Amino acid sequence: MSRLLKFNIFRYNPEDAQSEPHMQEFVLEETDAMTLFIALNRIREEQDPSLQFDFCCRAGICGSCGMVINGRPGLACHTKTKDLPGEITLLPLPVFKLVGDLSVDTGSWFREMYTKTESWIHTEKEFDPEALEERMDNKDAVSIYELERCVECGCCIAACGTARMRDDFLGAAALNRVARFLIDPRDQRSEKDYYEIIGNDMGIFGCMGLLACEDVCPKHLPLQNQLGFLRRKMGITSLKRLFGK
Amino acid sequence: MTIVYAPAGKSGKWDGVLDWLQMLSGASLILFMWCHMLLVSSVVISPDLMNAIAWFFEATFMAQVGGPLIFVVFLMHFVLAARKIPFRMDGQKAIWQHARMMHHGDTWLWVIQAVSAMCILVMGSIHMWVVLTDLPITAAKSAARIQGGFWAVFYLFLLPLAELHVGIGFYRIAVKWGFVKDKDRPRFKRGENIVTLMFIGIGLITLIRFLFLATN
Numbered sequence: 001m002s003r004l005l006k007f008n009i010f011r012y013n014p015e016d017a018q019s020e021p022h023m024q025e026f027v028l029e030e031t032d033a034m035t036l037f038i039a040l041n042r043i044r045e046e047q048d049p050s051l052q053f054d055f056c057c058r059a060g061i062c063g064s065c066g067m068v069i070n071g072r073p074g075l076a077c078h079t080k081t082k083d084l085p086g087e088i089t090l091l092p093l094p095v096f097k098l099v100g101d102l103s104v105d106t107g108s109w110f111r112e113m114y115t116k117t118e119s120w121i122h123t124e125k126e127f128d129p130e131a132l133e134e135r136m137d138n139k140d141a142v143s144i145y146e147l148e149r150c151v152e153c154g155c156c157i158a159a160c161g162t163a164r165m166r167d168d169f170l171g172a173a174a175l176n177r178v179a180r181f182l183i184d185p186r187d188q189r190s191e192k193d194y195y196e197i198i199g200n201d202m203g204i205f206g207c208m209g210l211l212a213c214e215d216v217c218p219k220h221l222p223l224q225n226q227l228g229f230l231r232r233k234m235g236i237t238s239l240k241r242l243f244g245k
Numbered sequence: 246m247t248i249v250y251a252p253a254g255k256s257g258k259w260d261g262v263l264d265w266l267q268m269l270s271g272a273s274l275i276l277f278m279w280c281h282m283l284l285v286s287s288v289v290i291s292p293d294l295m296n297a298i299a300w301f302f303e304a305t306f307m308a309q310v311g312g313p314l315i316f317v318v319f320l321m322h323f324v325l326a327a328r329k330i331p332f333r334m335d336g337q338k339a340i341w342q343h344a345r346m347m348h349h350g351d352t353w354l355w356v357i358q359a360v361s362a363m364c365i366l367v368m369g370s371i372h373m374w375v376v377l378t379d380l381p382i383t384a385a386k387s388a389a390r391i392q393g394g395f396w397a398v399f400y401l402f403l404l405p406l407a408e409l410h411v412g413i414g415f416y417r418i419a420v421k422w423g424f425v426k427d428k429d430r431p432r433f434k435r436g437e438n439i440v441t442l443m444f445i446g447i448g449l450i451t452l453i454r455f456l457f458l459a460t461n
Contacts, residue, residue, distance in 0.1 A: 071346045094343075161352055162329075164343045165336045200257025201328070205264040208329050209421030211430075212349045224430065228423015231264070235422075238261020 003030040005081060007043065008089040009051070013100045023089075024048075036076035036090070037065055040102075052101035060218060063151030066093050066158070067102045073155035075218045093158040106154040113174045117197055121181070122189045140185060147180040147226065149219050156213035156223060168202045172213035172223045175204055179226045182233070191237045199234045207231070263325060268422065270322035271414050277315055278411045282444055285387075286451045292384035292458060299382040312377045319373075323366050330359050354413045361410040368403045388458035397456065404448040412441030 005028050012021040026043050037058050044051045056062040058077045065076035068091040070084060081088070096104035113119070156172040157163050163171045178198050181187045198204045207227055214224040288295040302308040331337050344352045375390075376382065390396045416437045419425040425433045 068346065071348050091346075159347060159349070161340055161343055161355060164339045165331055195257070195261070200260040203257065205257065205260040206329075207421070208355060209417050210349075210352050210355050211420060212347060212352055214427060215349060215351070222427055224420060224427045225423060228421065228426075231422055235261055235265055238257075238265070241258065242262055 003086055004028070005030050005039065005084075006087045007039070008087065009043075009102065010091045011051075011101050012098065013052070014098055015100065030081055034081045036067075036069065036079045036081065036088070039081060040076060040090075052099065052103045054099075054103045061151060063106075063153030066104075066106065066153035066155050066218075067091065068093060068158065073158040073216050075153055075155070078218050093154050095157050095160075095163050096154055104154070106152065109154065109157070110152050110173070113170065113177070116170065117174050117178050119177050119181070121184065121187050122193075123186060124188060134186065136185060140183060143183050144180055147176055147183075147221065150176060150221055151219055153218060155216045155218060159212035159216040161210045161212065162206055162208050166202075166206065169206045170198065170203050172207075172217075172227065174198075175207070175230055176221060176223060176226050178203075179230055182230075191233060192241065195234055195237045195241065198230065199238060204230045204234050263328070267322065267325035267328075268418055270318050270325060272418060273318060274315075274322055275411050275415050275418075278407065279444065282408075282447055282451075286447045288384050288387070288458070289450055289454045292388075295384045299384075303381050308377075308380060308382065312373065316370075316373050316377075319369060323362065326362065330362070354416070358410055358413045358417070361406045364406050365403070365410055368399065369407065371399075372403060384455075384458060388455040391452060391455040397452065400448075400452055404452070405445050408441050408444045408448065412437055412444075415440075 007026040007028065008023045009026060010021070011019075011024045013019040026047055028039055028042060028047075031038070035058075037055055040051070040053050041055075044053075053067070053076070054064040055077065056064045058065075060075055060078045063075070066073060067076055068074075068089075069076070069079055070089055073093055076090075090102055092098055092102050092104050093106070096106050096109055099105050150173060152173065154173070160169070160171050162169045175198060178194060181189070182191075182194055200206070204227065209227075211224055213227075214222075217223055284298050285295070287298055299308070302311070331340060340356065344356050379386065391400070416434060419433060420430060
């Protein structure tokens with residue numbers, strides 16, 4: 001006999017003036033290899049078609065189905081119900097704008113973050129579409145690839161105590177993004193240029209080191225190491241700037 | 246290359262320097278606190294040994310000059326670290342709800358760090374005032390104070406609060422600045438917990454020793 005799972009799901013539609021934020025209970029029979037993604041789809045199909053949540057790839061690649069699962073931000077498609085107790089509470093990710101129920105708008109946040117951090121290669125070299133691509137040291141390429149694995153689910157931002165207290169804090173996803181360009185040899189920005197972006201309390205010096213970002217990241221990105229690397233790098237740059245070097 | 250950096254108008258010129266100062270003042274206070282505890286606990290071995298150490302620090306004017314200096318660093322560290330502590334109700338509510346939601350050890354450790362900081366600011370100031378305005382330090386005088394009752398209770402609160410704050414601070418500096426990498430974090434945390442418990446234990450034994458020490 002499989003378990004009967006009790007879901008407590010946050011319901012609220014900001015577009016509907018009659019809607020009040022509340023928790024709604026759903027009961028569902030657990031099936032083999034059930035993920036929260038499967039469970040939510042079944043609830044929507046069998047019990048309440050108005051339930052809003054985001055999904056796309058169902059394989060931990062698109063980062064759409066981030067939500068707070070029993071208190072911890074995580075991906076619904078990555079979370080198996082057999083690893084959870086019989087009672088499951090689902091909330092939308094905080095920090096981001098609520099679309100409805102469990103669906104949040106992470107896109108606008110990441111778009112703004114990309115603008116703030118100038119998340120593209122800065123170079124004075126003219127692009128020649130005919131030329132062979134410039135070669136890069138394999139070690140650098142591997143390091144960049146490691147940081148590029150971010151799926152922009154927003155879990156690290158929702159789990160961050162600083163981001164919860166300060167709207168202007170960039171958060172681990174953004175700092176990880178900057179670290180990616182910092183090690184890219186094609187980007188000609190100097191450390192002082194990067195300091196202008198993240199060398200402040202909205203950037204790396206605002207991080208209080210609670211490391212929930214590291215602990216909840218569904219892709220297991222090395223966020224703790226990157227944040228430490230950036231703090232040391234920007235810390236040294238701050239001293240260089242102070243002494244005019 | 247023309248680059249217009251965002252966020253405009255929010256210069257972080259001093260933010261890096263302030264972060265260094267917060268870390269360095271914290272690190273020096275951690276070092277001081279560990280030395281302080283070891284020196285005071287010398288009373289467990291012998292009151293004469295504690296008296297000799299106290300005499301050395303006064304004869305070299307380290308207590309008279311170093312004491313107030315530590316107090317200045319202590320206040321400076323508070324002002325620097327308080328930049329991150331929410332003093333408004335909405336910020337306090339946000340971090341409290343967040344910690345309760347997350348069930349995440351390191352987030353709770355930060356809450357403990359912030360709350361203990363407030364207690365230590367008041368109690369540590371009182372402690373320093375009482376000791377530094379009544380030099381020289383002797384084992385008998387300290388024992389008399391503890392045996393009065395009030396100070397025994399006072400230190401029973403201050404000891405764990407200070408040691409927790411110091412221990413968490415040490416752990417936080419190491420992981421925040423990347424001196425300890427992700428793979429070593431659980432082991433380092435365990436080690437740090439043991440050190441903190443050890444210092445609380447030494448502190449309790451010292452308090453008990455003062456409680457039963459002859460005061461004349």
